[in-house]
Amino acid sequence: MSSITAASITFSTLAKLPNNHQISGRNSIVVNVGWSWSSFPSLKTSRCRVSCTAKPETVDKVYEVVKKQLALRPETQLSPATKFTELGADSLDTVEIVMGLEEQFDISVEEENAESITTIQEAADVIEKLVAAKTDKS
Incomplete structure (x- = not known):
């Protein structure tokens, strides 16, 4: 063969x-x-x-949610590769970030997807996938 x-x-x-x-x-x-x-x-x-990776607008919204949930200063520099742990987030903070993203984007993140989110880019990619799936169902 x-x-x-x-x-x-x-x-x-x-x-x-x-x-x-x-x-x-x-x-x-x-x-x-x-x-x-x-x-x-x-x-x-x-x-x-x-x-493909997420749109810049989605990444920007993730920045906003992360800054709000972790009470970061507005001038804090973030990048798509920024890990939540680098910002001092523990597992509870990560759960709160995911909950904030669910509210911001009106989506529901399954537990297996939530566990794979460790960076801003990963969060944005999961969001894009879930928003697209929600749109396809409508």
Whole structure:
């Protein structure tokens, strides 16, 4: 049996935002393609996955919620890669952040998704996914 798999491709960019703010990080498109076959040229399986990071507006709203929940000063600098633990958050603080995000975006975050949220970017990505799913159901 033969098998061929292609690697992931990630593009990084530097996004400019209003008020001369910049977000440096991964605005990524990840593409995984793989296939295998038992006899040439019969193609047995094929898969493709594309994932994108959250919109800057969503990330900005997450910044606001995190600052409010952790009582951070307005001038506190945050980035998408900022971990809640770096800001002094414990597990209870993280639960409160998730509850604040649920209220802000009118969504419900399942426990398994909440446990995977450790950074601002992860929170924004989960929110985008849940908002999109909610919109699809409407």
